[in-house]
Structure formats: structure tokens, C-alpha cells
Amino acid sequence: MTVPLVPLAQETTRPTFWQISHVGEVVFYYLAAVAIVVFLWGVYDRFARYAQGDEDWFERTNDLGRRVLEATKIVASNEKQFDRDLYAGVMHTFILWGFLTLTIGTGILAVDMDGYQKFTQFVLGDKQSFFVGDFYVAYSFVMDAMGLLFVVGVGMAIYRRYVERNGRLWGKHTSTEDDLFVWTLFYLGVGGYVTEGVRILGTGRPEFETVSFVGWFVADVFSAAGMTESMATAVYPLTWWTHAIVALVFIAAIPYAKPFHMISSFANVVTRDEKAGKRLPGVPADLDADTGAESIDSFSWKEILDQDACTKCGRCSSVCPAKASGRNLDPRDVILDLKQYRENLDAGGDEKAIVADGGSSVIQAETMESCMSCMACMDACPVEIEHLKSFTRMNRELTDAGEIDSNLQDVFQNLMQKGNTFGDPQRKRADWADPLDFDVTDAREEEVEYLWYVGDYPSYDDRNKKVARSLATILQEADVSFGILFDDEKYDGNDIRRVGEEFLYVELAGHHVESFEDCEFEKLVCTDPHSYNTFKNEYPEVDFDEFADDPMMPFEFEGQWNADGEIDVKHWTQVVEELVERNALGLRGTELDYTVTYHDPCHLGRYNDEYEAPRELVQATGCELHEMPRNRADSFCCGGGGGGLWMEVEEETKPSEERLREALEDTEAGSAVEKFVVACPMCMTMYEDGRKTGGFEDDIEVVDVAELIVEAIGAEDQIEV
Structure with missing residues (x-):
């Protein structure tokens, strides 16, 4: 039996192996050594498995x-x-x-x-x-x-x-x-x-x-x-x-x-990408390259590490609007399904397709089609799992295999033939501006301070055309030099990239950067947060050198565009907030007295941390702003992202309907809320639909921030058709 170094009565200490024999000590040290060896081998084996994954596009250990x-x-x-x-x-x-x-x-x-x-x-x-x-x-x-x-x-x-x-x-x-x-x-x-x-x-x-x-x-x-x-x-x-x-x-x-x-x-x-989700990995110009999810080893080592990092806490599941609306998606299950399949395969299990429409694939196509790319799962994840990166990889696999929703196929066809998601003639792209009592400058012919990318929905959708005219009126009233690309503007590519159509995205990006290069302007301003995100965070990541010699790519631009951020990319609310701050619009903050709530668009808020500019503008009009319980980074998606705007999906309750219910029932003002304010054309479209299908048409009006400002400055008569 061991003896303490000094008698306990004389020294303040305790024996470590009290009542444990010398043989017991030896046995303990032996078992401890075995445990440590087993531990170290297991850790080595885990990290060796990551090395079998594909190389990640982003340098994560610099x-x-x-x-x-x-x-x-x-x-x-x-x-x-x-x-x-x-x-x-x-x-x-x-x-x-x-x-x-x-x-x-x-x-x-x-x-x-x-x-x-x-x-x-x-x-x-x-x-x-x-x-x-x-x-x-x-x-x-x-x-x-x-x-x-x-x-x-x-x-x-x-x-x-x-x-x-x-x-x-x-x-x-x-x-x-x-x-x-x-x-x-x-x-x-x-x-x-x-x-x-x-x-x-x-x-x-x-x-x-x-x-x-x-x-x-x-x-x-x-x-x-x-x-x-x-x-x-x-x-x-x-x-x-x-x-x-x-x-x-x-x-x-x-x-x-x-x-x-x-x-x-x-x-x-440690290895997280601080811009994860808001930018996605590109693909090689080689058409034969594995850009999707042909096998589990198509996933990068970081994506495999994501799978092992999952603690099953369910935070991603609890905030997922697709899961809440009854769609076939649980982001936690997708990550853990991939992990389970990988471990079964490593143990000698049968190989099967990672993602497919039907059959015994690991992930069903319907599951990926349900994702709204809202990034709520990533924002909620305590261990920085980059769900959207893996989801996009599987969407690319579905697109490469032609297993995509028929509505998406129509959108892709419209883009390839017409350059916009509506399939309307490009020559009509600027027709939304015809009712205005002033001419919008052609930025291809004149130097401007702001090159305004209007976007598909403000250009072609009747409800959003009013928003476009509102913004044009605001910029005109503020005496701002701005212009547009007219029929040289095409769809920005943000959402088709997230549903897997990478090469069409690159084609659109190449077209736009060439168009931008041909114009003289100081800042690029966007109506749509989706466009804002892709111009700010994704276009600068594209290495156009890889594609410039490809005869399938209709552009000659080489290198990278705006890699150093010399061109300031803004959402329109950021620009107009600056105008209001310098009193360019003459707002006194007392013009309107509506009781309103504001919905944070995912691509403006969670993606790019812009929460205050739209709120400052709403309050500058005199409206009384009441927050919904889920606001800012916790905002609940409208359901339009990730291709949701174009697809018909079976849902128990549409995300837009749930959000309108929240506005009327869960805000402090409750049913006194008169207007549901948005700052995104997709949100406008989804919530106008939700008003009809959810039975809210008599309860609340959906308006854009720009429409409130136009009313506050007394110019609303200029935007009506």
C-alpha cells in the first residue's frame, strides 16, 4: 500500500493512490497507456479519412x-x-x-x-x-x-x-x-x-x-x-x-x-469560411470534372469534417423554414445521412447514389429541392457547419444528371434563350420606366455615379415594376446621377447557382462584368438583395481566365472582376439611407403615421449583415415600426430563395403565410399592423402570394420600403401606371 509523502496530520495534501496497491498503480498506468494509444490512433484514423476527401476550393489553414x-x-x-x-x-x-x-x-x-x-x-x-x-x-x-x-x-x-x-x-x-x-x-x-x-x-x-x-x-x-x-x-x-x-x-x-x-x-x-454560403465554390472549366456528388469522396475534406462535427443538437432543424412548412428537408438529417452512409461504406457497406430522384439514394432530390438557401441553418449552427456548400454540391449533381424540377428547366431555358427568367424579350427590359415623367439614363452611353442593376422581377413583374419606378423616382428627387444597362442587363445568376446550374451562372457573370467594364460609374447599386450578394461576394471569386477560351462561353473577359473591391457594391437601401442622412429628400420623419413591421430579407440580413439601413428608412418616413419576434439574423425566410420562387412545392403552411401570421399575431402591435414592409422583389412576390392563399388580403398590405419613401415625399402619383 502506498504511503503519502508526508503525514496528513502535518501537511495539507492528500495521497493520490490512497488504498491502491503498487500492483494496482501499475495496472492503472498500463490501462491509461492503452486508453491513450487507442485515443490517439482513433484521432489519427479520423483525420486520415478527411485526407481522402476532395481538395477544398478555399484555403482554410492560412x-x-x-x-x-x-x-x-x-x-x-x-x-x-x-x-x-x-x-x-x-x-x-x-x-x-x-x-x-x-x-x-x-x-x-x-x-x-x-x-x-x-x-x-x-x-x-x-x-x-x-x-x-x-x-x-x-x-x-x-x-x-x-x-x-x-x-x-x-x-x-x-x-x-x-x-x-x-x-x-x-x-x-x-x-x-x-x-x-x-x-x-x-x-x-x-x-x-x-x-x-x-x-x-x-x-x-x-x-x-x-x-x-x-x-x-x-x-x-x-x-x-x-x-x-x-x-x-x-x-x-x-x-x-x-x-x-x-x-x-x-x-x-x-x-x-x-x-x-x-x-x-x-x-x-478553426477551418470555417467566414463568407460561407454567401459565396460558393466554383467549378473547373473542364466539363468532365466531378463538380457534383458522384461519390462520398467527391465531397471536400471540410465537408466530411462538417459531418463529424455535427452534435445532433437540432438547432438547424428548429430554424429551417422548409422543415417548418412541412417540406421534405431536415438539414441535420442531410448532414448525418451523409455521415452514416460514409461510415457504412468504410465498414464494407454497399455503394449507392448520393442524390437522385427516387430510388435508394442517400439523399432524395425532393429534399434538395426543398432548400430555400436562406442560410438559417448555418447561422444557428454552433459548430460552423456549412450546410449550403454540401447542398449546392448535390444540386449540381442533380442538374448534371438532368433530374431537376420541370419549372426550373423552363427557367434555365428562358435564361439561355432570352437572358431573363420570365422568357420575355430583352428589348422590353426597361419598359417599366415608360410611365415615368423623366428619362432614365443609359449607363452604356453616359458616365454616371450609380450604375443601377434593376433585376428581373422589377423589370418584368407588374407588382415589382412599381417598386422599380419608386426607386427611380427617389434617385431622381435626390438629384442623383444614375443609369441602367437597358437590354444589356440579364439575370444575375444568384439563385440558379444555388440550384446547381454553375456554368450558366458563369456565362451570366461573364456577360455582366464585360458590360460593367464598358460603363463609367463609381458605384454599383442593386434593387434585389440576391443580386447585391452575388455581385459583392461571388462575381469577384470567379476566375474568368479558366473560361475565356471556352467557345461555349460568350465573353472574352479574363482575370477576376473587382477582386480588390475597388467598385463599391451597394443595396439600394444603403444608398438611399446616405441620401436621407444628408437631407437630400427633405424627409422630416413625420410624413406617414402607419403602424408597420419590417421583414429582413435573407440575402440582405443573414448573408450580408445589413439590418439597420431599411429600418432607418422606414422610421424616416414617420411610420411606427414594430418588430416581429423573428427579426434580423433570426428572420424567417419568405420561401422564395434557392429556386423556391419558381417551383411548386407541397407545403402544410407556406413560409410566407406563417410570416404574415406572425406579423399580425405575434408582434406587440398585433392586428394593428397595417403594412408588411419588404426590401426584396422576391419577398414582395412571395408575400403577395401569401396574402391571397393565407386569407390576409383584408388584414395587411405588403409594401416595399421604396414605396413608403415615395409616399412620404409626395411623389406616389409618379409611380402609378
């Missing part, structure tokens, strides 16, 4: 020091866990910091026992320990306090999972693994205190151990229950070994089960 520091801040602060869910944030903070503290504390003990003591004995001939006195007292207090937080945090997780039965924690991939994980953590926390309490009771309850307040309390409980000092001494080896073996098994199992997310999630945050 400036690694900064990346690690930022990832440490994100993980340590638990900022993503607190988003939308205070309970989960507190719970995860307690678990994370409690677990880290207990792990560090175990490491300190190992350093003392296996490092410092052996070093001093070898060098000085006198074994010494720093695990004594004030250090020991502080160590014991911190370990007990943080260990208690850990147990409380795990208890909160158990309550939420098994008592409250929070719906987002359960799904098709919920398994015994999840139960084992949470209950093992709970046992490790509680079992540590049981072991400590038995030791304190068995060593005569020395007074300095009162700092171990939880262990002391446990010792009191055992004593009150009739356990004597001798009984505690006898039972201690059993409690110690039970706790030690469970801890070692847990360590060994980390790379092979759910606990691996402690490593993979941090790695995922």
Missing part, C-alpha cells in the same frame, strides 16, 4: 494562429450556444468549463506525480511535491466548484432531453450513443464526488478538506447514512477503480463516438 485564436474565443465564450437559447448557452458553458477544468486538474496531478516528483527525486535526491499547502487548498476548491458546475450542466442536459423532451434533440439519428454520452458524463461528475467523499470520510475528515465543499457534503451524507471511517476505507478501492475505469473507457472511446465532437467541432470552427 493564418492559422489567428484562426485558432478566433476559434478559441468562439468556443470558450459559447457565443453560438447562447444564440436564441439562453438555457442551452448556460448549460453548455457549465459543461464545457467544468469538463475543461477537471481535465486540466487531472493533468496538473499527473505533472506533479509523474513529472515533478520524479524529477526532484532524480536530480535532488529528495522527492518533492507542489501538491501541498495553499496550492492544494486552492486546487481542491476550484476543482469542487467547477466540477459542481459540470454536474449541474449535465443535469440541465438530462432534464431538457428526458423530462422536457425538447423536440429538436430527437430525430431519426437519435440513438443509444446519445444516451451513453450524457449519462457517462453525469456518472463521471457524480462519481468523482462520491469517490472524494468516501476518501474524506476514510481519512478522518481532516479540517483542511472543508474547501472541497461538495466532497465534504458527500462525506457528511455518507456519515449520516451510517458509513464509518473503516467502512469508507474498505469501500474506497471499489469506488476509485470504478471511476477510473469509466474515465479511461471514455477517453479511449472519444474518437469513435459522439464525444469526438469535442475535437472535430473545434477543428471545424
Whole structure:
């Protein structure tokens, strides 16, 4: 039996292997070595698997020091866990910091026992320990306090999972693994205190151990229950070994089960793309290249890491508008379906198609068609999984195979033949401006300050033509120099890219950058947030050199456009906000007295963090603005993104209908809300449809911010047909 370095009565410390024989010590070190080897091999095997994935288009390990520091801040602060869910944030903070503290504390003990003591004995001939006195007292207090937080945090997780039965924690991939994980953590926390309490009771309850307040309390409980000092001494080896073996098994199992997310999630945050979703990876000019999802190894190493980083928390599922409306999509299941298939395949399972229309594919085409590309899943994910990147890859596979919705096929045909999604003649693109009492400048012929990209819907859709005329009137009233491309303007390509038509997107991008190059202007301004996003974040990423010599590509532009950001790309609300600030429109903020609510478009808000400009404009008109519960980054998608505008999808409740209900029932003003304000042509289209199908036509009016401003400056008569 081991003996403490100094008698406990004389020194404030505790024996590490109290009541454990020398043979027991040897067995423990052997088991610990095995556990560590199994752990290290498992981690190596996991990361070796990532290397089999395709190379990622984006350099994710550059400036690694900064990346690690930022990832440490994100993980340590638990900022993503607190988003939308205070309970989960507190719970995860307690678990994370409690677990880290207990792990560090175990490491300190190992350093003392296996490092410092052996070093001093070898060098000085006198074994010494720093695990004594004030250090020991502080160590014991911190370990007990943080260990208690850990147990409380795990208890909160158990309550939420098994008592409250929070719906987002359960799904098709919920398994015994999840139960084992949470209950093992709970046992490790509680079992540590049981072991400590038995030791304190068995060593005569020395007074300095009162700092171990939880262990002391446990010792009191055992004593009150009739356990004597001798009984505690006898039972201690059993409690110690039970706790030690469970801890070692847990360590060994980390790379092979759910606990691996402690490593993979941090790695995922380190290697994240801060522009993920708002820009998508390009494809090689080689038509024979694998640009989709022919096999699981078509996915990049980062996409495979995404799969392993998923903790099954269901945050993405809980905010997904497609899932909420009853579409066949659960973003968590897509990621975990891919992971499950990969693991089954690695274990010798049968290979099958990744994504297809029907059959036994891993992912159904209908599932991908349901995605609205709103990025709510990515915004909610606490471990930075880039769902949209994998989804787009599978959409490309469907497009390459011709397995796409017939409505999308019509859109593609219209674009190839006419250059717009409506299939209308290009010569009519600027007809929306005919009713105006002033002429809109042709930016191809005159230098302007603002080159205005109007977009498809404001050009061809009757309801959105009014918005285009409103904006033109605003710019004219502010005496701003602006012009448009007339019939040289085509569709921007944003949403067809997200449904998988990459080469047509490149063709449209090439056409536009050539058109931009032929014009003299200072800033590019967009009506549609989708256009704003793709011009700002995606066109500069295209390497046109790869495609310039392709006879199928009708452009000659080479290199990259606006790679250094020399051309300022703006959404129109940002431009007009500047005009209002310098009083170019004469708004006094008292012109209108409507009670309104504002809907954040996904591509303006979540994609590009612009939340205030539209609100400033609404308030500048004098309207009383009331926020919906889901606003800014938490905004609920209209349902039009990702091709949703063009497809007929079976839904229990349309996202637009749900959003209008929220405006009228869940805002503070309730049914007093008169106008539902938007800043996106797609949103306008979807909500006008939702008013009809949801029965809201008599309850609320859908208006664009531009229409409010035009009314506020008294120029609304100029925009009517």
C-alpha cells in the first residue's frame, strides 16, 4: 500500500493512490497507456479519412494562429450556444468549463506525480511535491466548484432531453450513443464526488478538506447514512477503480463516438469560411470534372469534417423554414445521412447514389429541392457547419444528371434563350420606366455615379415594376446621377447557382462584368438583395481566365472582376439611407403615421449583415415600426430563395403565410399592423402570394420600403401606371 509523502496530520495534501496497491498503480498506468494509444490512433484514423476527401476550393489553414485564436474565443465564450437559447448557452458553458477544468486538474496531478516528483527525486535526491499547502487548498476548491458546475450542466442536459423532451434533440439519428454520452458524463461528475467523499470520510475528515465543499457534503451524507471511517476505507478501492475505469473507457472511446465532437467541432470552427454560403465554390472549366456528388469522396475534406462535427443538437432543424412548412428537408438529417452512409461504406457497406430522384439514394432530390438557401441553418449552427456548400454540391449533381424540377428547366431555358427568367424579350427590359415623367439614363452611353442593376422581377413583374419606378423616382428627387444597362442587363445568376446550374451562372457573370467594364460609374447599386450578394461576394471569386477560351462561353473577359473591391457594391437601401442622412429628400420623419413591421430579407440580413439601413428608412418616413419576434439574423425566410420562387412545392403552411401570421399575431402591435414592409422583389412576390392563399388580403398590405419613401415625399402619383 502506498504511503503519502508526508503525514496528513502535518501537511495539507492528500495521497493520490490512497488504498491502491503498487500492483494496482501499475495496472492503472498500463490501462491509461492503452486508453491513450487507442485515443490517439482513433484521432489519427479520423483525420486520415478527411485526407481522402476532395481538395477544398478555399484555403482554410492560412493564418492559422489567428484562426485558432478566433476559434478559441468562439468556443470558450459559447457565443453560438447562447444564440436564441439562453438555457442551452448556460448549460453548455457549465459543461464545457467544468469538463475543461477537471481535465486540466487531472493533468496538473499527473505533472506533479509523474513529472515533478520524479524529477526532484532524480536530480535532488529528495522527492518533492507542489501538491501541498495553499496550492492544494486552492486546487481542491476550484476543482469542487467547477466540477459542481459540470454536474449541474449535465443535469440541465438530462432534464431538457428526458423530462422536457425538447423536440429538436430527437430525430431519426437519435440513438443509444446519445444516451451513453450524457449519462457517462453525469456518472463521471457524480462519481468523482462520491469517490472524494468516501476518501474524506476514510481519512478522518481532516479540517483542511472543508474547501472541497461538495466532497465534504458527500462525506457528511455518507456519515449520516451510517458509513464509518473503516467502512469508507474498505469501500474506497471499489469506488476509485470504478471511476477510473469509466474515465479511461471514455477517453479511449472519444474518437469513435459522439464525444469526438469535442475535437472535430473545434477543428471545424478553426477551418470555417467566414463568407460561407454567401459565396460558393466554383467549378473547373473542364466539363468532365466531378463538380457534383458522384461519390462520398467527391465531397471536400471540410465537408466530411462538417459531418463529424455535427452534435445532433437540432438547432438547424428548429430554424429551417422548409422543415417548418412541412417540406421534405431536415438539414441535420442531410448532414448525418451523409455521415452514416460514409461510415457504412468504410465498414464494407454497399455503394449507392448520393442524390437522385427516387430510388435508394442517400439523399432524395425532393429534399434538395426543398432548400430555400436562406442560410438559417448555418447561422444557428454552433459548430460552423456549412450546410449550403454540401447542398449546392448535390444540386449540381442533380442538374448534371438532368433530374431537376420541370419549372426550373423552363427557367434555365428562358435564361439561355432570352437572358431573363420570365422568357420575355430583352428589348422590353426597361419598359417599366415608360410611365415615368423623366428619362432614365443609359449607363452604356453616359458616365454616371450609380450604375443601377434593376433585376428581373422589377423589370418584368407588374407588382415589382412599381417598386422599380419608386426607386427611380427617389434617385431622381435626390438629384442623383444614375443609369441602367437597358437590354444589356440579364439575370444575375444568384439563385440558379444555388440550384446547381454553375456554368450558366458563369456565362451570366461573364456577360455582366464585360458590360460593367464598358460603363463609367463609381458605384454599383442593386434593387434585389440576391443580386447585391452575388455581385459583392461571388462575381469577384470567379476566375474568368479558366473560361475565356471556352467557345461555349460568350465573353472574352479574363482575370477576376473587382477582386480588390475597388467598385463599391451597394443595396439600394444603403444608398438611399446616405441620401436621407444628408437631407437630400427633405424627409422630416413625420410624413406617414402607419403602424408597420419590417421583414429582413435573407440575402440582405443573414448573408450580408445589413439590418439597420431599411429600418432607418422606414422610421424616416414617420411610420411606427414594430418588430416581429423573428427579426434580423433570426428572420424567417419568405420561401422564395434557392429556386423556391419558381417551383411548386407541397407545403402544410407556406413560409410566407406563417410570416404574415406572425406579423399580425405575434408582434406587440398585433392586428394593428397595417403594412408588411419588404426590401426584396422576391419577398414582395412571395408575400403577395401569401396574402391571397393565407386569407390576409383584408388584414395587411405588403409594401416595399421604396414605396413608403415615395409616399412620404409626395411623389406616389409618379409611380402609378
